[in-house]
Amino acid sequence: MASLPDKKHVRTLAIVGAGPGGIMMGIALKHKLGLHDFVIYDKSSDFGGTWLVNSYPGSASDTPAHFFTPSTHLNPHWSTTFPPQPELLAYWHDLASRYTLYSNAAFYTRVIGAQWNCETQRYDIELEDVRTGQRRRERAQFVVSATGLVSEPRYPEAIAGLGSKGESAFEGAGGCWHSARWRHDVDFHARRVAVIGNSASAAQFVPCLAADPTTQVVNFGRTTNWFVYGPRHRYPSALRWVLAHIPLALRLFRLCVILINYGRPIWLEYRQRFKSRGKEGREADLIAYMKRTAPEQYHEMLTPTYPLSCRRPILDAGYYACLHNPNIELSRKRVCAVTKTGLRLEDGTEEAFDVIILSTGFVTGRSLLELRGEDGVSLNDFWKSEGRPMAHRGVCVPGFPNFFLIAGQRRLALCGDPLTSPGPGPNTVTRNGSAILTHEVAVNYIAQLLAPLIRSPSPRPLTLRVPPAAFRAFNARIAAALAASGFAAAACPPSWFRADGGTGANFSTWPGSIYGFWWAMRRVRWEEYEVREEAGRAVDVRAGRRWEDALKWALGVAVLVGAGVGWWERARLGEEVVRIRS
Template sequence: MSERSTTGIVIVGSGFAGLGMGIRLKQNGFDDFVIVEKSEALGGTWHDNTYPGCACDVPSHMYSFSFELNPGWSRMFAPQPEIRAYMERTADKYDVRKHIRFGAAVDAMEYDEDARGWTVTLAGGDVIAARAVVSGVGALHIPSFPDLPGIERFQGTAFHSAEWDHSYDFTGKRVAVIGTGASAIQFVPQLAKQAGELVLFQRTAPWIQPKPDRAFPAPMRKAFEKLPGTARAFRNGIYWTLEARAVGFTIDPRLSGPQEKLARWHIKRQIPDDPELRAKVTPDYTIGCKRVLLSNDYYPALTRPNVEVETSAIAEVRENSIVTGDGREYEVDAIVYGTGFKVVDAMSEWRVIGRDGVKIQEAWADGIEAHHGTTIPGFPNFFMMLGPNTGLGHNSVVFMIEVQIQHVLSLLRQMQERGAQTVEPRPEAMRAYNDRLQRRLRRAVWNEGGCDSWYLDADGVNRTLWPGHTFEFWAGARKARAREYVFS
């Protein structure tokens, strides 16, 4: 039997976005909220992705909340279990676990004009009435599978990297890996050690740079913990180092020469004796056009005698094999899909209904966009974390999340001050904001770099990335400007 409950704010998701939003709400006196989480544990992406080698590709000290630094990171780039443990500790420290409702997948969210609030329907039929909704679902949570002829015919073991089957023993098996993105370059080196044969199907080679990873020695961790300001100063140094990378990505692709030179040197150094393999893994587009990856063990894994890189397109999948366009057939026991996530598509599949019954897909008929990546006209009291054009190609999205949290809190305070029940952006303000944003994106590397990527929608418009430095986003979005919003 379904139940109906009431709360002030519903937060969807318990990853970094949902967790951070909940903590900051409590700290600012908003204690009437519930976090609904589809899984049985918190963590979001860092709960779902447990594949071998899973780790952060942003330095640990930046991939954490600014208000909850972790002096105890074991490495420069923390592995998944450590990030997950950090999130668990943080939830307990700030007492937000009691606000989380696990196993609560959201089926639909609909604005109720009479109640001036939202009706959130869960997959099991339960309903939560709320004054406001904060979507913290993020972009990397719905696995994307390739559209390959015969994919359903395969009789071996097959799964996506985000749904890893830890019961499967790869020892001595013939394994196909499809995809060469951020996840694949982490798990391929691990699989290569176990598999009898591994064939990597590469559609587009990624640019990969050395990963400056190392374990923090105990004295250094102790200094972070005991000496005031040490961890903060280290984090600040990382922040500005990462910001420097944005120059070539956002200002002029021609400024990325040093970045590309480093990546080419990395290929030559790690694949010294195989010019054919070097040619296969060298991209033909400007660095930064796709996500720049970091790895020290991916290229060496490709040089192993049991590994083959196949660059011909897949023509079909058969019961026990994969056939390429040039007629080669690979007998395989297992397929692992390292094909990433639905990003733009994930947003377009939301069941969100705003004022006058307008579906969010109708509001986005001309393209997915939001004001400061957070609010949408016609959807009062609906806030998005990591919404359109808040992703990054050079720094930590946790920074962007914290700026958006400040933005939402700013709007909630202004609502209190005005005695308003609802807030939403003015259409003209959102239009002006996104026109400026897209003008900048059109001359950035993601549009001019000569590649196709998940950053772009079907019309070739970048709906995912922020076009500048993160401090620009902080300066413009941390405090909401009342003139850009309608309070009622």
């Protein structure tokens, strides 16, 4: 058992996860709140999260580069429309260095669990050094979970001979491993490779494997997916110079990217409500694209049997085209077991392989952090009792004071079959837009919640809670909106964003657009929360906010009045000058 924390290990705030969400939260704490007494835990060796671990060939964003950064930290130097993994990782490392977040980081540190201590009004956090196995305890007043959903690979239980941690009976030369744990030491030249899964990440690395004509690839994929055309164009150096040196050019270019790429999806979303041709026309376009690009022998296998609105389509990075290669085969046969020499299929046949790559997604639908609240109930048990993961506005859960989730379970085209991007905030996935914008919205909202608690002059620690009534009212509205959306269609197949093995309630999706999510989260409604001192006395943090709002309104009115008076004086003075001259 780890020892109790000493005073030097008592912090104001702890962030779990050093991916984009954790980095953005750390920047907000330093830049917006002036808080430096916090720590960022991560079991990896550096910042980057999904971009650190998903280093397979072809790994890249499926969101346009200039919409895949925080609005406060735009980057004029992106090389292509959809940046590759090394470029994205370098961007996040640069941000972490620029804001000196390395001084707040505790790498190679796994968070075993966190328990709310009613006496100290803080969380006792149990940690483990992944290199030595040594455990210790630290304490924090606030905990922010930014663990994401692409950190724990999923190994299908239905495949015999495959353990929950990836161990297998396979004895092939290249081994059996998950695409998120890519082995760069494996040589694929003149090898026979099995790829299990044909969704997001496989769609990126399979073309890279098939590029070597000596590599024989068999892609086992039982799921049909919608694919959209997504060419990677290089940005000319002249354009990058303009974006870097001409004032407002980068902002205007980003706005154009947003309107071109995400204006149409929003229009289609509303058009579908009144005229079915919007949806049917889009589906027909995508099927026509597939038939133009993929081999005819696979057309039936590649045609989805569910509506486009059920899942976000995958960006085609050459997957359809690579199926023309003679060294690749697409199979719909179900994999039943991993054997010593390869795979056993549903028809009883066995196929031998040198390498087996699992592109089977990540663990979703539960918190990877073993968190216990004020009643000793774990977060996962609470969600289980509710029937699905739920949170108030995607960030707070009743019974877990001073605990926050970084929202943004946005799906990326790099991470699995199928899966989401960092951020386990329930019901925060949007149909269009950027995962990073969703992160930014959630981080700004959490910063608003933290500001009066951190800046309070009270010597006693403050605790923030969301009452069950507010929590249930909000989630009831979300459920009602989702019931009328395409994500609840009976024709939709089992999916990662639904509970009970993919067939239950939708725990992940936001019922509107990214812009609607931003509008709902633009400011805190303090009547939805309770703030109390250590002794249990309620504290009205809105008092300070009311003075701030009143001051802003007063300044705004003063500016308008001043401008009006100035204009009137100038006009009157002009009339006097004209009168004198005449």
